[in-house]
Amino acid sequence: MLRDVPLPMSARQVASIVEAQDAPIALWSGAVSSGKTIASLLAFLIRLTVAPDTGLIVIVGRTLQTIERNLLDPLQSTALFGPLAQHVHHTPGSTTAVILGRTVHLIGASDARAEGRIRGATIALAYVDEATLLPQTFWLMLLSRLRVGNQSRLLATTNPDGPYHWLYRDFILRNAEVGLTNWHFTLDDNPSMDPAVVTRLKAQYTGMWYRRFILGEWCLASGAVYEMFDAEKHVVDVMPAIKRWTAVGIDYGTVNAFSAVLVGHGDDDRLYVASEYRHDSRVAGRQLTDAEYSRNVRSWLANVRHPGQREIRGVQPQWIFVDPSAASFMNQLWSDQVPGIAPAVNDVLDGIRSVSVALGSGVLRFHRSCAGLLGELPTYAWDERAAERGEDKPVKANDHSADALRYALHSTAHEWRGLIRPKLEVAA
Template sequence: MRLKVSTLSVKDLYTEKQSNIIRYVTNNDYFMLINHGAKRTGKTILNNDLFLMELRRVGRIAKELGIDRPQYILAGATLGTINKNVLIEITNKYGIEFKFDKFNRFELFGVLVVCTGHSTIGGLGAIRGMTSFGAYINEGSLANEEVFNEIKDRCSGEGARILVDTNPDHPEHWLLKDYIQNPSDAIVDFHFELDDNTFLSERYKKNIKESTPSGMFYDRGIKGLWVSGDGVVYSDFNKDIHFISKEQAEQLNLSSYFAGVDWGYSHYGSIVVIGTDNKGNYYMVEEHAKQYEEIDYWVGVAKDIKDRYGNINFYADSARPEHIARFKKERIRAIDANKRVLSGIEEVARLIKNQRLFVVYDVAQRFREEIYKYIWNERTGEPVKENDDVLDSLRYAIYTHVTKPKAGISGKNAFTR
């Protein structure tokens, strides 16, 4: 039986950091409040509650002004993430059901809430020209800057306020430089790190810290810092741990295989084969990397792999759909790879950090060069697009394998790129 919220004290509901922010917003006026920092720290949970508080406040203001249907903007990277991060969480916590009209709007506490995606310029259509009494921007660092500014400009109703929550990004990001690093009476921010969430067990926090890749991912994910990578991308890779010999590989009892494909010509094209065991470990058992080869060559490589490993999945770079079509024509199971860069790198880096990814040294000539030359761009926080061909095919294979739809979900490629 769910315990009713009304029977709980503030300490049962909120961490000290969250309580301090609620105390601030209750006793101070502001135009924009930004909660930013590490994952799993309660930023969105807090903003979801502040969102409900804001709707009630807007309803009162509108009533005093004689406005029957005041408008409010609810924005997320996509409509799907709004539903997942905000609306479903509110429904689960408070039992509030949302009834949408054909324009992706719903009414709550007498306020008409207009939902829009903010990650692309297409989000402008839903809000252009409207007068809003406030906005809640979820995952603010993912917003298109023009859409973010338009949301801000639309908030011209009496007493309008804007709530923002976000994970950190690179240190040149406009949200950091233009807003967080320029606080005022109108713009306030609060920083979260993992240890601020006192509802998490010490065991959980210890495990998360120890399993998070070193460098940028740790600084962002645990400390909540806006930092770029420094040095090599896979800094936890240790040749004495992660390379295994061909003789060691022959002793493995691998249960399944899949492949990753990065198309190339003047730069290296690459196909890697990954095997897994029943302990959840991954092994790169084959590397095929060549320059100046046409699609016929790669079809031959893939057919040879298929003959030896069976009809396995080839998770391929979607940038060359004609090559994927050719693979399919040749009855090779080619599937568009999930190409999310940072998420994919983080997954590979986590396996390396946890000593669950190994590479057969004897077959990995190109990998042996790239692993120490693949570096971060300190300005953008993205990896430099050099020395990444085999590493891209490895990332495509592992991240798509990990995130692929479960059995029973129709369609092979349920990803948003």
């Protein structure tokens, strides 16, 4: 089966595939794009050919969509799996697939309630995508369902998390006791990676994210969230011409501060936070209504000056991303016929990572007039008590403009990631 795969395989990948066949729990962990998914899927396919007929075969991911994107799409790619791809059949949206003639059940496990989907089942073979994102209760239930004698197997992949995460603390550190075999992968373990892609990946991550996703370390989230922020480098007094006003991010508040930031794509292919609107009711001594906020945001955008063309006022961003919990305010904006309104993508950790990538790679700059945001960024910190519980969470204080920035950048990350160049090119 290894001979059918057109991609070159490293000695470490091959060793993990072979050794995984006898491991009760096999875990591939480490850096992004390090070849662990391809190796683990090949190990899964080999194990599938000898899996007992008694018991279910399951693939588990955070959602059905992530299973389709991360696993089934690659499995159906002849460029990755050669002729084996012809034996992977799945209708998008279906909760089953047929792989090498065997029915495989696809299970999304985004919260603790997902354990009910496997309760009472007997499972012969399980594959888990991004194990750290699963609820611990689901993982434990899954282990209890692997009960086809000594023939049941669990194969899993993950990027590292914090050192207090349950997977690291209770399984990796106790690997011999729990029957787990763990292979740690780095970018150098993937011979099919283009060196230019490796360089770009290293440019995309800094700080904690670099240690986890590039070095593959299980490290603590502590200190400043945006430790790579440097006012001397990232804050500017003069901006280039803006060729596209990409987005506004809005963090809604009544008692707490209401913050909006405007992001544009400069003709130097950098992103610029060009202006902000902020109303803090505690400072102003007055709360505003949705209608007043809508009017103020529209007035603010209508008066933004264009860099290099100070006589020109007014911008119309392509998108206005609003805190998704602020349904009443979005309804107000729609009633006022404001174009481009959409709920922001509010995945906190992924959003923080997107902002970190933009900062660390040199793509992002801030105009000095954005005083509210610039005041928050240096003090936006990880919650160390939460980290000791195995959770990566920022402290919920003085974060309103930082949240608005996260909404704007993460909701448009697919558009601007292509601007990132290797670090040597963006050092200036």
